[in-house]
Amino acid sequence: MSAKPTNKRVYTVDLMRFSAIVLMVIFHFIYDLKFFGWVPSEIPDGAGWREFRYVILTLFFLCVGFSLAAVHGGKFKKKHFVKRLIQLILASAAVTLSSLIMAPQNWIFFGVLHFIAVASLLCVGFSGFPKTALIVGIAIIVVYNLGWVSGVWPFQPIRHLLPGYTNDYVGLFPWTGVVLIGIWLAYQAWFLNDPAKSFPRSKIVLFASKHSLIIYLIHQPILFAIFGAISWSLSV
Template sequence: MNSRIFSIDVLRTVAIVLMVIFHFIYDLKFFGYVDWNIPDGEGWRTFRYVILSSFFICLGASLHLSYQRAINWKKFTKRLIQILVSALAISLVSLLMVPNNYIYFGVLHFIAVASLLCIMFANKPRMSLLIGLCIIAAYNIGWMSGIWPFNYIRSYLPAYSNDYVGLFPWVGVVFIGIWFASTAFLQNDPLKHIEKNTWLALPGKHSLVIYLVHQPAFFAIFGLIAYLSGR
């Protein structure tokens, strides 16, 4: 099986585009141009869940495709360090800009931890499916907390974080992504007939860079507009 499937890159592109749209609208609210209840309104919350689900399915699929035969620990560690450094940078910047709502465990923090938790199951798709379904079911019936393990240090953390991704149930989605990558449907790469349109996969191949750059760019643009307009 290929270690890269065009359909996964396209799904990741869709996720990153939706995320940029989501953050653009969030920034419109932040700078006072709209009063929509984003990200906590019911429709906006669902929109965010779709984005997160897409990213984490891709994460699990990538783990399976890259490490199903053997784990290249050098490659895995290099990528993990990149994500951890990026996550730390986001925490520090958010602490400076919004100290009351800083990001202590956002998307990148989750991806780093979930990668460590799931890597040993990269070649066990059926077991991963079972684990993933059990985690999601246990969360939905109240056996697992969405704020674990931070509930033990809750008093030291902000009451509300601008980006929080709980280990539960989301790590279950990553496990399901491992299984999804092993299915005949995905192995046949359902979008391979449009693979000549490589631009569709380009953002998905550079999602980390886009994730890190787009919000500072938006803030710079909106900040400049606010300054020039005297808002």
């Protein structure tokens, strides 16, 4: 059963986004421990870790789709969309620039924030059409898993200009499909009724959810600075 998207906060979405943030910090914490040589680990591409990352991305991108529908489902709000898009583009540029400085061999050319910016452009037109969004979203995931389209599309023609391995990559296939399913989710009465409505509201959850972009940008530099300082002090 479908309903109209709501502008009211759905605490379930806040919990989903908060969970993604916590899992992301854990993921990067372990990654950094491996980077500094303190623990043996197959993160980020070893068995289990890849799936761990998929859980994080799924939670984030369902929330992206939900937000697109909640904001633009009734009427496209150009000013809001452009402002958010500019924020994402600037944040993406910062990620790319910092990766070129810190890991020039594995610099990030299309990571999470790059993907969200492009997926927002591609998916906002579906924000008022939940059934179509669901069908197209499932189709994108299916054709990817059938091997009919590459996960590195549309970068194949310039692959020789890009790093052989990048520290963060999110393909338009299949992940755009998850954003579209998030749009569909924003119209489902059972979800808008807020499955987590009986949970006590946590100020920490709400704060993290509202400021997820800032947290995404600063948590890894903070972790690196802490671990770098510890590593330096141990070597003195």
